[in-house]
Amino acid sequence: MSKMKDEVLMSRRRVLLGAGAAATLSVSGSAAAASKKAQHWDKEADIVCVGTGAAAGTAAVTAAALGASVIVLEKMPIPGGTTGKSGGIAWIPNHQFIRAAGIEDRREDCLRYMARFAYPQRYDANSKTLGLPEDAYQLLAAFYDNGAKMVEWMEKLGALRFGQFKMWHADVFPPDYADHLPENKAKNVRAMEVAAGSYSGGGGFSGGKGMINQLEHWLNEHKVPILLEHRVVNIVKDGERAVGVEVQAGDGKLLRIRAHKGVIFGTGGYSHNLELIRLHQPGLYGSCAAACSTGDFIPIAQQAGAKMGDLTTAWRTPIVLEQAIENRALPLGVYFTPGDSMINVNKYGKRVVNEKRNYNDRSRAHFVFDPVNAEYPNMFMFMVFDERTLNRYAGAYPLTADKREAKWLIEGRNTQELAQNIAKRLDKMKGKIGCYALAEDFAANLDATIARFNEFAEAGRDDDFSRGLHDYDRAWMKLFSQVNKNATFPENDKPNSTMYPIDRSGTLYAIILAPGSLETSGGPAINANAQVIAANGTPIAGLYGAGNCVAAATGPAYMGAGGTIGPAMTFGYIAAHHALGVKA
């Protein structure tokens, strides 16, 4: 300890970026006083885990099971973060159920799928690293190599129990989010679900809630302290090594907690940090992430000398703009655009995307730039539909069971009136949506677009965007576009279940969609050991990151259901092993 040269890192930027509690550090007195204070540790453990979601929870369980003393720190009054709001699905390559079914999910195939989907601009099937930079390739490889091991480990410990995920109610295995890419050789079997009523006290809940309950229960059973309302504000370093953290406790006290072997962050993304969103995610109007997702690790890691990875990625989803303008902390995204007699159009009244593709990739279509008009014509899209879709799919968000509940619903007796009413809504949001406005020919174009779509619906083939062509479009519709029990409109008798002609003789409806997120997925760079990388490219000893607080191992791609939690848990598992010097 006497040789320890702690770096008590203070930063005004930390305050600016949302970690407000850190402000107290900036008035810690003279250097001598600070040095004396730096000798004191309030608590200590082998491993300090920061956060209580899937990543940090898995790391904490793993470290404790490996014999380490562990302290878990959570800034909120209850554990779970965004994982607690989630479906608790984990996308895991080559897991035990895949193998038991005799299906092949070979390493080389799965890596090709992930590399191709995440980095099409670099992908080279004949390259040793598939065309990816070595570090990006190694992250994917580490995920493949450890994902299934992690699941079996957590089951063996009695911490979590998994089943192979079938889409709720639909009883169908979920196609991956690029199920149709030729590189995907095991296209609908990798998603796993945390089982309800687990080994260890899930409380009867499944989903993310059940996952958190089970992790918390296991940690409690094994006497691992979970300190709620303890916000980490700083990493303490001894030379180049992270040796502990400074923590703002709920009672206002500043604590120093030593980590003999490692500090593992799993603190979530930055969806609700407006400064970071402005800098790195322009046009992200709202998020379903827990409101505590303020990207705390980014300034903390920067102060500790970390190199930033890709900060621009997110698990994206279209959202209802008017809801987001009212409050950017959203309960749900428009994960799937419900209905069959429905299209999405841009400000020119033209379709620009297959409305039935996955939420992450559909959202990316919002950001197309038009260099002639110097604008983002798709920044907002208009989900346009008729009485049939409103009636038949009532309750499939953003359609509501009771029409009165949907303040965001816009009506018109024809395309002209619908356009006028959309324009009025946009006008109400003036000052919050830039210079976005409907084109003058929106209504005329919308008429033509509907006419063309109706031909596709009759023929069963979407010549523009291949809607309904691939399994994903049709299978996920069964889950997210369920028919209301009180529906009075008839079954879809057209050749493509995802399309039905839009009836322009009755009322037309619209909902304004904007790009949003389930959570951001950018942050400090990590390596295949989940070690945070320093600005000079070497790992920062003792400092680890997993989940949404660090740059995503799978880049901008959402591989399939559970594509967020699967890698998060896996890198939490990897981090704990590496910190303790145990081979995973």
Next chain:
Amino acid sequence: MKYRTLVGLAWGLSVLTSGVEAAERVSFSRDIVPVLRSNCATCHLTGEEPGGMKLYPSAAYKSIVKTQSQESSLLRVTPGDPQASYLMHKLEGTHLDVGGVGVQMPFGLPPLPPEIREVVRRWIAQGAQDN
């Protein structure tokens, strides 16, 4: 797919409150807090989310009892009067009838099962005590 939007979690709630008999006095800490924590608190955590409530255990009571709702003229919980409690209407799906807005809670999930809603109703009718 990260978010569960449609799955019914409601059956699990009966586990939490199965010990509450009809004649028994409802306990906020024993019977209501677990319901709020498991079904509401992850979305109503900081008070900045829609609805403006903190529904985690240590903050829930103050956040709902004798507190004005943001969406209607009713208090969230009016002790002794479930019909004058906006929380009850949001759980029952009758919120629009009393001048409220938005959707029935929990958002995007099936309504809480009737027996759970009845426990909440009885807690309010019994005076919504912090017991």
